[in-house]
Amino acid sequence: MRIALYQTQTGPDPGTNGRDLVRAIAEAAKGGAVMLFTPEMSGLLDRDRERAARHLRDEASDTVLATVRAAAAENGIWVHLGSLALAQENDDGRLVNRGFLIDDRGDIRARYDKIHLFDVDLPTGESWRESVAYASGTRGVAVETPLGLMGLSICYDLRFPDLYRALSNAGATILSIPAAFTVPTGEAHWHVLLRARAIEAGVFVVAAAQTGRHEDGRETYGHSLVVDPWGKVLLDMGTEPGLGFADIDTAEVDTVRERLPAIRHRRPIDPPDIVR
Template sequence: MKIAAIQMQSGLDPDANLAALVPLLAEAKGQGADYALTPEVTLIFPENREQLRAVAAPFENHPQLAAVGRLAKEHAMFVQIGSLPIPLEDGRFANRSVLFGPDGTQRATYDKIHLFDADIAGLNAYRESATYRGGEQAVTAPVGDMVLGFSICYDMRFPRLYNSLANAGANLIAVPAAFTVPTGQAHWHVLLRARAIETGSYVIAAAQGGQHENGRATYGHSLIVDPWGRIIAELDHDRPGVLVAEIDPAAVTEARGRVPALANARDFSPPGLQS
């Protein structure tokens, strides 16, 4: 099958972001894609809670998601909205990924599990958990002949999630993201290749790129990695675009047979301090 990573430069207007997505999905379909992944925060890229609260719509009967469902049906393809913010009852938001089937129906959802809370020298503390509530459930779903594993951006720094997805049958793992430029330059390629290598899975990473309306700059460089860790397709820039590659489940079987790390893994006790 053919898969597509869609790179965007999302802003604060959901309808404008949807309008920007429409021709990119059509281009992916025109290149023969059976499945397309969009970036993190595809439909609104906010900088703070005030911006979120001004435009984030409830999940039920969400107007832009309903439109994406119609586009998936029109193109007869799987379409995964990498993520969008969904209001929750406690006043925070879920960073939610949504998969549509070729019939336009919602097939699966995933709420980003890992949240970036950090005190960085010389900078203000960053507390993603003040705005978002982390998910608690890993998710897989069938996509054609593949089994798709879900993750979002910062999740990629936590190998245990990817190991869990692969052990649950995932052989294609989605990583929609909005990486900053400095972390993208330092870690983007190596982390995504590592997640592919250690799970023997295809990894597809759809990125935000460029200068955004909220003042942020993101790295771009959407890419697709094969189960041996080779980058088989990449957008080598930060502009909107479509990246398509053909994948084969047999490559997963081959990679896992050559290095059976999943099968050889063992449980062990935590380290003890020895004198």
């Protein structure tokens, strides 16, 4: 099956971002993809909270979500809309970072709220406190798709293998990890972590990413990847925005898991004995 990844340089205007997504959806469908994957924060990326607040809506009112759903139906293609910043319906003052799996009729098949929030101080001097603006999700999500059972996650979740263990234990054979990785963390860890998640569970990993210098001044790493269940990189989109395609054979999951049945060898682990 053919999939498409849209590597973006999302900015602060949802109208522009929505139009770009519509074009990508149409191009992905024309290219024969059954599903398009987009990055984290596909509708709005802006560190200026006052400016961003003018565009923030709840799920029912978000124009980018509505636009993508209509384009998916018009073009007959599934879309994993990596995530959007949304106001909560029962607002506690914080937003949610929510991804959507949209089918080829434009219906929302699944939602996932980012569980692990990026609260770090980097050696470059960058400081991020996602938990100030966003509420954390509480549940993992896996959803049936034409590609198999897909486990959903977002960006910083990548560093927490227990989430992916739970998803693969539930039967996931493909993992989607949309992201807006910083350049220093991307250079150090992006490829190795994505390949590790694929190898650990014998699954396909699809990671659509933000890239380049954005209007709000941040820089993201790019390198949207598709990794097969043996850990081989099938697609690396480098640092230029645009659309990429990869052909995946879902039967490879069974082949790899028979060759190296690590999932069957998993055992529950009690807290360790500490010897002092």
